[in-house]
Amino acid sequence: DAKTTQPPSMDCAEGRAANLPCNHSTISGNEYVYWYRQIHSQGPQYIIHGLKNNETNEMASLIITEDRKSSTLILPHATLRDTAVYYCIVRLDSNYQLIWGAGTKLIIKP
Amino acid sequence: DGGITQSPKYLFRKEGQNVTLSCEQNLNHDAMYWYRQDPGQGLRLIYYSQIVNDFQKGDIAEGYSVSREKKESFPLTVTSAQKNPTAFYLCASTLLSPTGHYGYTFGSGTRLTVV
Numbered sequence: 001d002a003k004t005t006q007p008p009s010m011d012c013a014e015g016r017a018a019n020l021p022c023n024h025s026t027i028s029g030n031e032y033v034y035w036y037r038q039i040h041s042q043g044p045q046y047i048i049h050g051l052k053n054n055e056t057n058e059m060a061s062l063i064i065t066e067d068r069k070s071s072t073l074i075l076p077h078a079t080l081r082d083t084a085v086y087y088c089i090v091r092l093d094s095n096y097q098l099i100w101g102a103g104t105k106l107i108i109k110p
Numbered sequence: 111d112g113g114i115t116q117s118p119k120y121l122f123r124k125e126g127q128n129v130t131l132s133c134e135q136n137l138n139h140d141a142m143y144w145y146r147q148d149p150g151q152g153l154r155l156i157y158y159s160q161i162v163n164d165f166q167k168g169d170i171a172e173g174y175s176v177s178r179e180k181k182e183s184f185p186l187t188v189t190s191a192q193k194n195p196t197a198f199y200l201c202a203s204t205l206l207s208p209t210g211h212y213g214y215t216f217g218s219g220t221r222l223t224v225v
Contacts (some may be wrong), residue, residue, distance in 0.1 A: 044218030
């Protein structure tokens with residue numbers, strides 16, 4: 001079973017920041033949080049990952065709460081090409097497996 | 111450029127036939143994975159391999175088989191025992207390291223349809 005819970009869908013206006021929440025209340029101490037996105041009928045694309053600290057790269061920022069029970073992916077200036085399903089995933093420390101949920105369908109509107 | 115290649119992109123299978131999906135990577139990644147995705151759903155793990163000549167069952171291995179004779183290749187066979195094989199199949203790979211964490215690289219997928 002997935003270790004994460006995400007809203008099934010969200011809308012965001014083009015040019016605004018998109019904030020995608022994720023709950024992972026049962027995460028263990030050494031398990032990382034990964035974010036991927038999938039555009040229709042393509043393979044998922046890696047976005048970012050983190051353990052405890054906030055992380056930022058050229059695509060997005062990841063904010064992880066101090067208790068690690070939830071996180072937020074931030075796309076700072078959303079474009080129409082950011083429309084996709086976004087998956088928040090916990091990576092198991094034992095065998096490096098990713099446990100996938102159903103994700104959040106993010107629709108960027110002009 | 112390094113990457114992971116799945117072929118074919120589309121595959122049609124008759125009832126009772128076995129078919130093999132190809133997955134090749136030139137990233138020198140240690141681990142390779144096969145996932146199945148049904149419409150509107152997340153990915154479900156079929157098989158994975160962390161080392162040559164060894165592989166492990168995932169959550170939905172029944173009706174599937176794999177081999178890992180070379181580090182670069184991880185083909186998936188969908189056998190006639192798989193009763194509902196129509197789905198989107200994704201292959202992924204990653205480096206394994208106790209000191210670093212690496213994302214998965216995915217192929218572009220194979221869409222299998224039973225006719």
